[in-house]
């Protein structure tokens with residue numbers, strides 16, 4: 432049987448998550464005349480970005496927010512004409528809480544991820560025991576350590592050294608766990624939170640650096656009026672972004688429900704066996720392990736590096752309650768649960784309070800996170816077991832005894848990249864190997880950052896590079 436000759440394009444984008452859609456959009460902006468193919472294995476666009484809209488509810492199954500401080504996410508929103516649909520977090524509910532035993536303790540004013548910026552609210556808060564607070568205070572006297580010298584150090588190593596074990600277990604682990612669903616013993620501090628390594632380098636003491644930061648920010652707030660919330664979403668949920676991107680790709684060859692397989696490279700062209708496509712440029716917008724699977728025979732050494740980027744699975748559980756059936760909830764956006772508490776729940780969002788218009792007035796929506804690097808075993812449980820353990824946690828922490836009217840469990844296996852100690856060095860090797868393969872670009876959460884804006888930034892750079900070549 433004669434081999435089917437692949438359809439020739441100018442560029443192939445593999446992966447139709449936010450990364451692949453943004454890369455194709457940016458490429459099309461730069462090269463409107465190019466034939467671009469976008470290949471997505473699933474029957475829908477968006478990847479882990481997935482918002483369900485039904486009966487007046489908006490349920491986020493994947494990400495729910497963009498951080499505004501990384502500009503490429505908002506830039507993409509502007510370029511798509513979506514600015515009028517941006518939603519800010521509701522200012523009445525911007526606080527967050529941390530579980531301690533059966534209580535939810537407000538995060539003290541001025542606390543930023545790992546360390547307090549204002550001492551009085553921190554000392555007054557029950558977030559740590561008095562010995563724990565005294566140990567945090569020792570930071571004022573301690574010398575600089577490895578992070579200040581530019582060495583890679585785990586988040587846990589750094590926080591234990593500067594602020595003590597209790598601050599690690601009760602503050603840093605749950606706060607950072609909420610972002611990366613990661614094991615702090617493995618997470619690279621300089622890669623994920625370089626600002627803290629810089630604080631130790633410049634000020635020696637984190638507490639002194641944090642106080643200087645808090646003062647500077649208070650000045651900035653006074654000068655510029657009220658500060659915007661750090662996070663934003665879109666009406667209809669974040670899927671509004673990926674839906675809009677997908678709708679703007681008319682003119683591209685869109686292969687939905689088509690898994691890219693059998694990648695080879697011959698005579699300067701990248702070829703896929705299925706779907707049969709070829710192009711001089713290839714943008715792989717996939718988790719690093721999936722990119723490794725495709726590149727195995729073309730670039731075995733690069734594939735080994737990609738496969739070594741660890742990932743963890745996570746599940747979100749949306750729980751819809753009758754408002755009248757549950758007690759009043761704290762006036763906050765949500766809460767995090769330290770792993771030392773031994774609960775199934777990693778974090779929860781009060782969705783109806785965080786963004787407006789997410790559900791009818793007579794309902795409330797809670798979204799729970801389960802799993803992550805420290806709780807991988809919990810994901811192996813069936814949906815009913817997960818729901819039962821969540822119900823117990825929510826009864827203890829929020830007094831909710833009523834059964835939810837509706838639940839949706841969304842599992843995302845191997846979805847959260849873990850930038851562990853050594854990631855920066857591995858990433859440099861990955862990018863060098865990528866540059867050595869003409870026409871290849873890699874975009875995804877296994878590289879420079881895990882958030883949607885990080886991926887939008889990578890997609891813009893990849894498009895710029897491919898369009899120039």
Ligand SMILES: Cc1cc2nc3c(=O)[nH]c(=O)nc-3n(C[C@H](O)[C@H](O)[C@H](O)COP(=O)(O)OP(=O)(O)OC[C@H]3O[C@@H](n4cnc5c(N)ncnc54)[C@H](O)[C@@H]3O)c2cc1C
Nearest residue numbers: 446448449450472478479493494495496690691876882883
């Ligand atoms: C539950 C959860 C909550 C999160 N919350 C936030 C948040 O609030 N804010 C934030 O900024 N970030 C958040 N993140 C992180 C962020 O959402 C992701 O890192 C980002 O969306 C990943 O986008 P992507 O396009 O790189 O990958 P994906 O969304 O994983 O897309 C990759 C696509 O490639 C497809 N694919 C795989 N293999 C093939 C193949 N061989 N051929 C064709 N297609 C293939 C997959 O089907 C998938 O659609 C969250 C992540 C999760 C899982």
